[in-house]
Amino acid sequence: MNDEKLQATFNQQAASAYDSQWARLAPFRDALHLLASAVLAGLPADARILCVGAGTGAEILSLAEKFPGWRFTAVEPSAPMLDVFRRKAQEQGIASRCTFHEGYLDSLPSCEPFDAATSLLVSHFILQQDERTGFFRGIRQRLCPNGILINSDLTSDTDAPHYGALLEVWMRTMAGADLSQEKLEQMRTAYRRDVAILAPEMVAGMMASGGFDRPVQFYQCGLIHGWFARAA
Ligand SMILES: C[S@@+](CC[C@H](N)C(=O)[O-])C[C@H]1O[C@@H](n2cnc3c(N)ncnc32)[C@H](O)[C@@H]1O
Structure with a gap:
């Protein structure tokens, strides 16, 4: 999906309706977040987490509640989606632990490497397979050695x-x-x-080609599959 299409898909109206639309699938999302926090539980108490395609911030809000010392960088190209997250982060008192980056990962200013990254329901919007592999590579380059990626997609x-x-x-x-x-x-x-x-093996293969050790599939609910993998 190119930027124009993405901006049209995640526009003001979609951003305001996003959370209520997903409410029907809350059990799926809660299960994914529950397992994701178990995957990341061994990180340091002051871990830094990169959340690519943070949307309205669902994964950050969930992780921030469980791990009160963690800090988060939300990368999100849709301004309306990021605005919803910014407001929720303020309401839930976590805004001071968050950096809000409106744009794609390549425009995020360079900074200390992250301990882990999330990319939940994002990479399936990248239609070209080489670009999708490049997306994972871009995340890999922002992680510490051995840093963990959690990725989920419609698969x-x-x-x-x-x-x-x-x-x-x-x-x-x-x-x-x-x-x-x-x-x-x-x-x-x-x-x-x-x-x-795409077939689950293909998504896992692209994560591996992007520089991650063998991805472990830890989640499936309907069409959504989730993996974790360590930076190779
Ligand atoms: C389906 S939403 C998921 C949001 C959130 N991760 C969640 O699980 O609720 C996908 C989000 O990814 C963003 N997005 C799409 N392609 C992206 C890309 N290449 N890089 C970063 N974000 C992207 C969209 O703007 C949208 O907010």
């Missing part, structure tokens, strides 16, 4: 015979009601056109 083998049935269950979960065939077809097209849903 599936879309050529597999089971994909149609899985997608329908996924769509129904998100829509929460009976879906017309027409609506289902529209969503299918949007997924094909705007989101790079």
Whole structure:
């Protein structure tokens, strides 16, 4: 997805509706955050965490509550999404522990390496595979040796015979009601056109090519898969 499309997708309206839309999937998200905090639990008490595609800050708010000494850098190209997060960070009293960077990772000023990074539901928006590998490489370059990346994406083998049935269950979960065939077809097209849903092995392979040791898949819920991996 190019910058223009991304700005249109995560515009003012989408940013204000984002959290309520995701409320239906809160159990999925809570499970991902719960496991992610277990993956990162061994980090120092003053760890620095890079959150790429922080959106409205869900993962930061969750981690900040569990680890009160950690500091966070939120990298987010959509100003409306970042504004929502900034407001929530102020309301929850964590703004002083956060750096808010409006833009992509390559424009983040250089700084001390991070102990860990998160990229939750972000890399699937990068349609070109070499760019997606470059995205992981960019994160790798910002981490300490042995630093940890947690990545999650919409992922599936879309050529597999089971994909149609899985997608329908996924769509129904998100829509929460009976879906017309027409609506289902529209969503299918949007997924094909705007989101790079690839087989789990391919996403893990791109993380590895980006400079991470063998990714460990620790999470799956519907189409969302999650991995952690250490900087090689
Ligand atoms: C689906 S939201 C996920 C937000 C948050 N991580 C969460 O789990 O709720 C994806 C976010 O990634 C951002 N994004 C998309 N492509 C990006 C990229 N290449 N680099 C950084 N952020 C990106 C979007 O602007 C959007 O806010």
